[in-house]
Amino acid sequence: MSGVNTQNQPQEPLSTEETDLVVAEYLEQHPGFFERHPELLERLNIQAKDTGTVSLSGIQLQRQRKRIQELEEEVTDLMSLASANDKTFNEFMSLQQQVLSCERGSDVINAIATKARDLKLTAHVALVGSEHLPLSAESWHRFQQNNLHGKSAYLGRLKQGDRSALFDTLPSSVIPELGSYVILPLDKAGLQGCLVFASEDGGHFRPEQDTLFLRHLALVTAHMLADLPWK
Template identity: 25%
Template sequence: MQQDEKQLSEKEVAAFLKQHPDFFRKFPDLTEQLDIPHDTGGAVSLVEYQSRLLKEKNTELHSRLQQLIENARRNDRLFEQTRRLTLDLLDAQSIEEVEQSLQDSMRVVYGVDYACITLFVPAMSMQAVTEVEMQHQLLQHFGRKQAICGQLSDEEMELFFHEDNKVGSMAACLLKNDLGILSLGHRSEEYFKSNMDTLFLDYVAEIVSRRLDILL
């Protein structure tokens, strides 16, 4: 008497093995007969194949962990640098000390070549612009934005910085209460770009504004 044989499809076999992950523990001899594709074109046992996959995944996870650790260290350094800058600005006892603290921190800690505060009110030795027309020329660069970044012409750069410096790119932010403008400059034309984030610049400008509000 001929017995009907049911042919299992590949999907049924795969589904069975998925539901019974310990199958090859019960039949370990079968792993030696399996033909698993390998990069070299040869055949390897299931255990060796799984071991290689786990090793690759472990390497990927280790790389991600290292990246997270490095990002955490970078954030710690940035936090400490920002904290020191904030304390220096708050400790400043004159508007000249505010600008000097800003310049020192930006050059030494952040690698920014120029840092400048331009006020719209007279203030001792700091750069002050009281002429309405000159203020208008400065403000027109901002439009409706609170901060700008990128490149300007040499003539336009001179509006934002005290001296005739070779500024390749700049970032500027309006100070609160219409006090003036905070400007950062770098010799490289690629340092400050038009699409960069200005959150840090906005934060520094707010601290400077509050301190100058008290000292002026």
């Protein structure tokens, strides 16, 4: 013979890895396989680390239960957020209306301070280059670099150095050492600074909280302070 006929020669068996790939590829291409062979769901068992040997249907049920639990937790979180935001919305919408009706910059500051007291908080507005609400440009720039990182708000506790830099014109008695803060940048047409709310409760303002309504208040405050006379 001039050549060798290889058609009838036995092929080498596939390795375990190759077989796994073939099976996985087949199941991906035929998603209805287990619908046509439902008996396999109970007959094929898998060794699980936590629960021992379980069937494919058991694994599927476990995953469904886990996902349902995750969804329930997400819904609970959203309901809590919505409830908290509803109160925040009412409080700060009324404050925004007051701020928008102000005719002087000093009235804006007084309105914010009054609302903060009603909520058992303290409020502070500081502006770079302002005679009435002074804030060091260097201190504000350093705080932004160290804490904001491009974010629209900072929530949580403050280090002593940050408190001193932002509130150096205020008596230390009104700045809660162990409290929590929300700090919102004010930035509009040459106006730079921050709007701050502080609580003596160290857990009142937390990084995971939503700041939608406060950010809108900061936007309105910046707009009014940039356009209104001080007195």
